[in-house]
Amino acid sequence: MNLPNLPTHLPSGHLPSETTSFIGRTAELSAIEVLLGESRLVTLTGVGGVGKSRLALRAARRAERVFAHGARLIQLAPLREASLLGAVLLEELCLADQSTRPAEDVVAEWLADKQLLLVLDSCEHLVEACARLVRTLLDAAPRLRVLVTSRQPLGLPGERSLEVCPLPVPPPLTEGNAAPEYSDALALFADRAATSTAAAASDSAYEPGAAGQASAAAVCRRLDGIPLAIELAAAQLGELSVEQLNDRLQHRFEALSVQDGARITDLPRHRTLRTTIGWSHELCEPLERLLWARLSVFIGGFDLSGARAVGAGGPISAGEVERLLDSLATKSLVRRRTHSEPGAEDGSEEGADTDPLGPPRYGMLDTVREYGAHWLSELGEAETARRRHRDFYRELMLRADAEWMGPRQVSWYTRLAADHANLRTALDFCLTRGEGVAALEMGGALWFFWFACGFAREGRHYLEQALDLCHEPGPERSKALWACGLAALGQGDVDAVFRLASALRESVGGAGAPDAHAASYLECAALTLRGDQRRAAALLDAVRESPGEVGEAGEAGQVGAGKSGGAFREAWLLLKVTHSFVHVHRGNFTAAADTADELCARSEQLGERWMRAWAEYTRALASAALGHPSEAAAHARRALEGKALLHDSLGTVMAIDLLASTAAASDRGRHAARLLGIGQHLWQAIGPSQMGSPELRAARRESELLSRKSIGDTAYEEEYRTGLDAGAADGVAYALAATPQGHDR
Incomplete structure (x- = not known):
């Protein structure tokens, strides 16, 4: 492959491991290497089951060291909604963009300076959307090459296709030959x-x-x-x-x-x-065939509880599902997924009350699943099975919402991330059938997944459709407005946040209603993001003085007795985070620290980590303002631990920026410079730096000035570049190290 300016040693590790031995395909691998050297777009075509995906993965693994930024695999088989193609690329590339820009543009911008091999696997059901996306990416990124697997070419200019043929078979035995030839x-x-x-x-x-x-x-x-x-x-x-x-x-x-x-x-x-x-x-025995057909409604894998919920019924009892599932796995029709495979997430959580690796997961190859789906339709059970699937995930979402503000946050994040494709499928089912109330309820229950776990863009995609579909007043619509407002807040779309806050206030019954504090939080957060701390403080004081605030909050985080009141229990804690933040920016540092300490204690009582991480962040701000940088760094590091654990990309990068600020204030210029580079690397994957917040941008500029003054411009640029070039995982690990040696100055 003739590509210019290749480094001698390149990082790897972005491709999934191969779980079975790879056999043959020597000629095809050589041909792919030649084609990638000649063309920026190569498509592997062939019938289902011929091995296109395995061949593409092996070719990418061989080629990744030739590309300065390695190779990335995007598996598109679980995706059914073409409009989410860009969002899936953001997710798979770990670009947690929280802006309102089109996802395709964000991916193209990120790839613009990359020398990278992008593998798009299983494009046949999204050919037109994939073709548009690939054209956009190739136009934006001159050093990008794309390897596609599909049952048909994308049809773009310059595309080179290679048909993946079956493996060579041994010829029939001839007279005198006792054993077949090798093949x-x-x-x-x-x-x-x-x-x-x-x-x-x-x-x-x-x-x-x-x-x-x-x-x-x-x-x-x-x-x-x-x-x-x-x-x-x-x-x-x-x-x-x-x-x-x-x-x-x-x-x-x-x-x-x-x-x-x-x-x-x-x-x-x-x-x-x-x-x-x-x-x-x-x-297969008849019950195995029936279970195979019913399990075909799952996209991207499932666990035993899901298999029972969808597969049991009629002649199949819930107790028989596991036996039948094991039998299908024995026949290789269902595949057990190890925790290192794509789609099989590691659910480990220190102190969690679950199996350290979570329940085993299963999956079907697309061709096998398609056959099962055909028989499900022939049996006349397709609608029933899809409704069971929807109902199972609806209950899962509601349970996750009910338990999020507690000790199982990491477990719930892991579970929902593993079932992400099924969550989409369940929501799509409601939207395509006009079941607006169910879509509102499910989308609203996932508020924390959209807001806290980096999926704000996708959350707005589903919530806005559900809100447009169903205008029926009720707790489901109120919760969906709240979730959509949080997603818009995560994207920094202040105007949308104010609009949704107004709609939420009206939905819950006006300014004096028990749940109006949820709308107040959205407004306060938007004002804070805009830099209007005076108006935010006035609104917070009004909320604090509203009757019943303490009474409704109650114990264990419960707010009010009704369904709608309980749905916004997290809003009171979020308001305290905002209150502490506003105290900092109005110079009330002691009050900020007291409020943050109160919130830390409350979070400790609940056993939750996400809100506590925000409390630690504002506590760090207060400590830094009071002139205690070491204390501030300790709080910021604890905030980073919590945010990184839950894949909260926004909270992660804000904590790293704050660590840079404390390092600069402690005259540790090299450490600060590298942290600023790491932070910038992460902001590039999230959206506008510092969310466009005037206060956050000013703090970042001050950190840079102090660092440059401490170590000089040349040393600053060297350390900053090292941080900028670090991967996300390495950057977070560096930031979590208390005192990296050699970086005191």
Whole structure:
């Protein structure tokens, strides 16, 4: 690959690990390397199950060290809504942009100076949207190259396509040959047979004799060398010998060849894969087939509780689901996901009351899921299964909302992040069927996911659709207005925040209503962001003096007795954060510290971390203003720990900026300069630096001036550049280190 100015050593680690052995494809890998050297857009095409995704991942892994900024894989199979394509790229690239700019523009801007290989996997269901996006990205980023997998090309100028063909199969035995010739297809069959769950369960090692080897070669030929078909066939070896497998496959294909109908007119490779999956379907017991069909409504994976909620019913009892699921996994129709695989999130949380790795998760390959979806439709159960899916995730969202302000925040973040694609699917189900109240309720329940966990853009996407769809007054609409206001606040869209606050105030019953404090918080936060601390303070004083504030707050964070009142219990705590922040900016530093300490104690009582991190942040501001930089740094570091733990990108970068300020004030110029670089790197992925806040920008400028004065411009630029070039994880780790050696000056 002829690319200019290549560094000798490049970082890696952005690509997922391969969980099974990779066999063959030497010629294809060499061809991809040549094509990427000649063209900025290469598309791997081919039938489902032929191995496009595995080949693209292996090609990216081989090529990532050639690109200064490595390679990134974007898996698009779970995405069904084309309008969220840009948002998914932001998420997968860890660009937690919280502005109102089009997502595609944000991605293009970030890629503009990058030398990077971007892999877009499984684009066939979003071809037009992917083509528009790729054109935008290639126009904006001259050193970007894109590798696409799709069942058809994108159709863009300059695109080079490579059809991924099945693996080579061994030729039929000729007279005098006792064993088949080596081929990649036969090697794959032998590898998967030796490691198949079914074979392991039967304690039968795959050690075929001459006849077995000949039968294995015949199986590979019969399956046209299609990797997925070979893997599904190999999974049957726990119950069948390889000779029996070959014999039954032969009968299956011979029966098909005399049938009439649409399948016979399909391309042979399509027909082969469908036949193999169909044969696997026939080998399943009836209840396994039914569960397979029902599980096809999940997108991006599921756990046992979800499988029971959707799969149980009629002839399948809840107690039978796990057995049937294990049986489908044994047949390789369902795949258990390890916690290192994409979509299988690590749910570890120190002190959490859950399994340290969370419940096991399962998934289906797209082609297998599509077959199940076809049968679900044939059974007439598609609508029922989708409603069960929606109801399961609706209950999950409501439970998460009810427990967020407590000790299980990290567990809930992990769970919802793992099921992100299913959350989208459930919301889309409500919106496409005009179920506005349900969409409002679900979108509102996820307020913390949108606001606290970096998905503000997506939250507004769903909440605005739901609010436009349903104008029916009630607690669901009020909660959705609140959530949408928070999402707009996270994006720095002050005008939208004021508009939504006004609508929320009207929705809950006016200024004197018990839940009007939620609207007051949105207004106070917007005023603070705009720099109008005087008006924010006046509004806060009015809220503080409103009757019932303490009484309704009650214990355990509960606000009021009604459904709507309980929905805004977090608003009182957020108001205290804002109150402390306003105290700082009005010079009332002792009052700010007292308010922050009160909030820290309350958060400690609740066992939650997210709000406490904000309290630690404002406590750090107060300590810094009182002339205690070491104390301020300790509070800022605790704030950073909490924000990073919950992937709160906005809170993370604000804490790092504050750490830079305390370092500069302590005459640790090198440390401050590097932290400012790290902060700038993170702001580039979030949106406008310092959210456009005059106070935050002024504090950042002051940190830079102090640092330059301490160490000089040359040293400052060197350390700043080091921080700017650091990855997000390395940057946060550096910021969390209490006193990096050599950076006192």
